[in-house]
Amino acid sequence: xxxxxxxxxxxxxxxxxxxxxxxxxxxxxxxxAADDFTMKHLLSWVRTNLIKExxxxxxxxxxxxxxxxxxxxxxxxxxxxxxxxxxxxxxxxVFISTLHGG
Amino acid sequence: MDDIVKMIGLKNNxxxxxxxxxxxxxxxxxxxxxxxxxxxxxxxxxAETVLLNILRGDIARLSRCTSITTGEDGPIPRCKPFKYTYxxxxxxxxxxxxxxxxxxxxxxxxxxxxxxxxxxxxxLERLRPRAILDIIKSGEDFRIATTTKxxxxxxxxxxxxxxxxxxxxxxxxLEGLNRGLPKMGIGRPRGVNGDHxxxxxxxxxxxxxxxxxxxxxxxx
Numbered sequence: 001x002x003x004x005x006x007x008x009x010x011x012x013x014x015x016x017x018x019x020x021x022x023x024x025x026x027x028x029x030x031x032x033a034a035d036d037f038t039m040k041h042l043l044s045w046v047r048t049n050l051i052k053e054x055x056x057x058x059x060x061x062x063x064x065x066x067x068x069x070x071x072x073x074x075x076x077x078x079x080x081x082x083x084x085x086x087x088x089x090x091x092x093x094v095f096i097s098t099l100h101g102g
Numbered sequence: 103m104d105d106i107v108k109m110i111g112l113k114n115n116x117x118x119x120x121x122x123x124x125x126x127x128x129x130x131x132x133x134x135x136x137x138x139x140x141x142x143x144x145x146x147x148x149a150e151t152v153l154l155n156i157l158r159g160d161i162a163r164l165s166r167c168t169s170i171t172t173g174e175d176g177p178i179p180r181c182k183p184f185k186y187t188y189x190x191x192x193x194x195x196x197x198x199x200x201x202x203x204x205x206x207x208x209x210x211x212x213x214x215x216x217x218x219x220x221x222x223x224x225x226l227e228r229l230r231p232r233a234i235l236d237i238i239k240s241g242e243d244f245r246i247a248t249t250t251k252x253x254x255x256x257x258x259x260x261x262x263x264x265x266x267x268x269x270x271x272x273x274x275x276l277e278g279l280n281r282g283l284p285k286m287g288i289g290r291p292r293g294v295n296g297d298h299x300x301x302x303x304x305x306x307x308x309x310x311x312x313x314x315x316x317x318x319x320x321x322x
Contacts, residue, residue, distance in 0.1 A: 076194075
C-alpha cells in the first residue's frame with residue numbers, strides 16, 4: 001500500500017531529518033484485506049522502519065506519545081477513531097509534535 | 103546559556119534562563135518605550151504553571167499566574183492573549199496556514215521540573231481534553247487566606263528594578279555567577295520568612311532573603 005507520511009514539529013529529527021516519506025507498506029499477515037489496515041498497524045510499521053532514534057519521543061505504548069498530533073488526509077485522527085482509523089491507498093498521514101519551547 | 107550550565111550543572115537551568123530572559127525582555131521593552139508587552143503563553147503553559155506552583159507551594163505566584171494581564175499599575179503591563187488557546191490548536195493553525203515556526207526544544211528541558219507537569223497534563227488531555235481549561239479555571243478561582251504572608255513589592259537595591267526582596271532575582275543570580283557561587287539564589291532560605299541573615303563565612307553585602315523560583319517560567 002502506497003502512502004505518504006510527513007513528520008513535523010521536530011519529529012523529523014527521529015527519521016534522519018527527512019520530513020516527507022513516500023513509502024510502500026506491506027499489509028501485515030493479520031489483515032485479511034486492505035480494509036483491515038488501521039493506524040495501529042501503521043504505527044508499529046513506522047516505529048520499526050522509519051524511527052531511527054529515540055522511539056520514546058514518538059510512541060508511548062501502543063499509541064503516539066501524548067502531545068503528538070496525527071492528521072489523516074488533513075483530518076485529526078480523533079475524529080476518525082484514533083488507532084482504529086482505517087488507512088487506504090494513497091492516504092497522507094502527518095505526525096506533528098506540539099511539544100516545544102522551554 | 104551553555105556557559106552558565108557549565109558553571110551550575112544541569113539542575114536549575116530554567117531559573118537562570120527564565121530570570122535573565124525576562125530581564126532582557128523588560129529592559130528591551132523599556133528601551134523601545136512600548137505601551138504593552140505581549141507574550142505567546144498558551145493554555146497548556148498556564149495549566150502547567152498552575153500545577154507547578156501548587157507542587158512547589160508558591161502561593162505568591164499561584165495567585166498571579168492565571169491573570170491574563172499583570173503589572174497594570176507598573177510602567178509596562180504584560181498580557182497573554184493566547185491564555186485559553188490550546189497548544190494543539192496553535193500547531194494545527196500553523197500547519198494549515200503553512201506558517202514558518204521554530205520547533206526546536208531547549209536542550210536542557212529534559213531535566214526541568216516543568217517536564218513532569220507537562221507530561222501529566224498531556225496524559226490528562228488525552229483522557230479528558232477539557233482538563234486543561236478546567237485547571238486554568240481552578241487557578242483563577244483560588245483565593246488566598248488573608249492570614250498568609252505575601253511578599254511586598256519594593257525595589258532592588260542594586261539595579262532599581264521592581265523586586266520583592268532586597269535584591270531582585272536577576273542581580274542575585276548574576277552576583278552568584280560572578281563570584282563562582284552557582285547555588286546562590288537557588289533553593290529556600292533557612293529560618294523565618296523575610297529574615298535577612300548575615301552569612302558569617304563570606305564577606306560582602308548582607309545576604310538577601312532568597313525565595314525559590316519554579317523552573318521554566320518567566321516571573322509574570
